[in-house]
Amino acid sequence: MNKIKPRVKVPKKTVFGEIIEIKTLIRHPMHSGRMKDAKGEKIPRQIINTFNVKFNGRDIFRMTLEPSISTNPYIAFPFKVKETGVFDFEWIDDNKQKYNISKTMIVSKKK
Amino acid sequence: MKLKKMSKISRRRALCLIGGITGTILTPSFTLSKPNQLQDRIYSLTKGAAKVENKILLNLPEVAENGNIVKVGFEIKNPMVADNYIKHVYIFAEKNPAPDVAKFFFTPEMGTCSATTKIRLSKTQNVYLLSENSNGQFLMTKKKVKVTIGGCGV
Numbered sequence: 001m002n003k004i005k006p007r008v009k010v011p012k013k014t015v016f017g018e019i020i021e022i023k024t025l026i027r028h029p030m031h032s033g034r035m036k037d038a039k040g041e042k043i044p045r046q047i048i049n050t051f052n053v054k055f056n057g058r059d060i061f062r063m064t065l066e067p068s069i070s071t072n073p074y075i076a077f078p079f080k081v082k083e084t085g086v087f088d089f090e091w092i093d094d095n096k097q098k099y100n101i102s103k104t105m106i107v108s109k110k111k
Numbered sequence: 112m113k114l115k116k117m118s119k120i121s122r123r124r125a126l127c128l129i130g131g132i133t134g135t136i137l138t139p140s141f142t143l144s145k146p147n148q149l150q151d152r153i154y155s156l157t158k159g160a161a162k163v164e165n166k167i168l169l170n171l172p173e174v175a176e177n178g179n180i181v182k183v184g185f186e187i188k189n190p191m192v193a194d195n196y197i198k199h200v201y202i203f204a205e206k207n208p209a210p211d212v213a214k215f216f217f218t219p220e221m222g223t224c225s226a227t228t229k230i231r232l233s234k235t236q237n238v239y240l241l242s243e244n245s246n247g248q249f250l251m252t253k254k255k256v257k258v259t260i261g262g263c264g265v
Contacts, residue, residue, distance in 0.1 A: 019222040032231075034208065055220070062216035063226075068207050070180045070229040077215075080191075080222025 032067035056085040178258040186225040197224040206236035
């Protein structure tokens with residue numbers, strides 16, 4: 001089985017007041033519980049059900065995922081830049097296994 | 112005597128009975144969500160207050176060749192300030208086995224209300240987007256997507 005590895009794209013340097021887009025991708029099979037394997041047996045449900053984002057410890061974005069989300073969930077969302085800080089991304093799956101990654105963003109002064 | 116009684120069931124009646132029995136056996140196996148189930152779900156969230164408005168830009172392909180990966184993007188033109196912002200956004204797929212697809216929680220820190228993700232669609236159907244404002248207002252829109260190859264095992 002492929003190792004589950006999250007990937008995040010955050011611009012390293014940004015300008016104050018700018019709205020940036022953060023793109024995230026995690027490699028995960030997202031078994032919906034309805035697929036059958038080669039032997040005809042049902043593959044049990046195993047999906048990522050929650051995605052949390054924190055910036056400097058504050059909750060900024062959250063999403064709950066259902067079996068109708070594609071394999072290797074891709075999520076993109078905006079963020080308004082106000083200060084330098086660290087993003088903490090967290091994915092939680094049905095086994096309560098957590099996958100974490102953090103990214104630092106530096107804000108240059110006003111234009 | 113017994114045989115005579117049995118024969119009183121006419122051919123038509125027998126066929127009806129068989130039809131009825133097979134019908135009752137088959138019906139529970141239809142687990143695909145019906146539009147009614149979705150309407151009930153929306154009603155349970157909005158209590159009948161949903162409105163269709165053109166503040167929402169729902170970005171979906173008209174024809175999706177592969178139902179396993181359909182890119183959905185949306186943008187809601189609403190200010191994101193502390194006393195007026197979009198709190199929750201729900202995405203529903205009318206004919207998937209379970210209508211719920213995703214729920215987003217937004218905060219005023221995001222600047223704008225938009226997001227993108229990829230979903231599975233089992234067949235040609237309407238995709239709904241429902242959003243809840245922090246002051247209790249609901250916005251809703253829908254878009255039809257033609258699916259050429261259904262996302263199996265949704």
